[in-house]
Amino acid sequence: MAAATNVTDTLPNYVRPPITNYSPSMWGDAFTSFSFDDKVQEKYAESIQELKHQVRSMLMTEGSTTIEKLILVDTIERLGVGYHFEQEIEDQLREIFRFQSEDKELQDNYDLFTTALQFRVLRQHRYSVSCYVFNKFKGADGKFEETLTSDVKGLLSLYEAANVRIHGEDILEDAVGFTADHLKRMVQQLEPPLQYQVKRALEQPLHRGVARVEARHYISVYGWTDHKMKYF
Incomplete structure (x- = not known):
């Protein structure tokens, strides 16, 4: 019986067989050697329950x-x-x-x-x-009062509120344009974290975002929040 032929001997010269040369994992044996410390986990669980x-x-x-x-x-x-x-x-x-x-x-x-x-x-x-609760912020001309433009937190709050509007709520349609226009004008002059919150809202209103993604953004600025607006 003829000797078995090596597969590479039958390939044309311009064909090269694949070469596997993997680098060692950057994780090493971190996962194979990892184990939970039950006491530490119990401590974390107790802390979470206390916070709740x-x-x-x-x-x-x-x-x-x-x-x-x-x-x-x-x-x-x-x-x-x-x-x-x-x-x-x-x-x-x-x-x-x-x-x-x-x-x-x-x-x-x-x-x-x-x-x-x-x-x-x-x-x-x-x-x-x-939505008629916002009528009190309009002047005799039916437009939102310009004095509101000095209240950045109020404008941001109104902007977010206007984004939960439903069809036919014209006052909130007006509010979106009014607040967005003024927030865009003043955003560069604001200080963190308010500047970050305004930029984020203009990019993605809270109501229209994905809850988990919005939470991640909010967590990143929560530590800066004014103590008067913060509870834990």
Whole structure:
């Protein structure tokens, strides 16, 4: 019987067989030698439970103002951890919605930031809130008052609120153009983290983004947030 022929001997001269010459993995044996430290994991789990307890207590604290509750709820959700506190958040928003329906006089005294934040958060949770709450910020000519342009946080809050509009809400259509125009003009003069938040909103409004992606962006600026607007 004839000796077996090497496959490479039958290939044309211009054909080269593949050569496997892999470099060593940069991870080495990191994964094969990795093991969990049960005590460390238990410590992390206890810390997480303690933090969740603190946040839950903050949500249910009696005596907090409406704006404090709204900022806290919005912060929790924008950090991407709202699913841990769904019932507590719903309880707070139900109370805020009932309160805003009953006390019209107090609602009329809310500034632009508070009015817009309340509108957006409630609407995102499918509460029926009217866009006419923004009429008080319009002048006799039917346009948004120019004095609002000095309130950057209010403009940003209104811009985000306007992006949860539904068909036929002309006042929010006007609000998008008004706020976007002024925010674009002033963004380069702003200081971090507000500058970053405005740039991000103009690039991708919160309501139109992917929750997990938006949470990642928000986490990156959360540490800079004004202590008056920060709860944990």
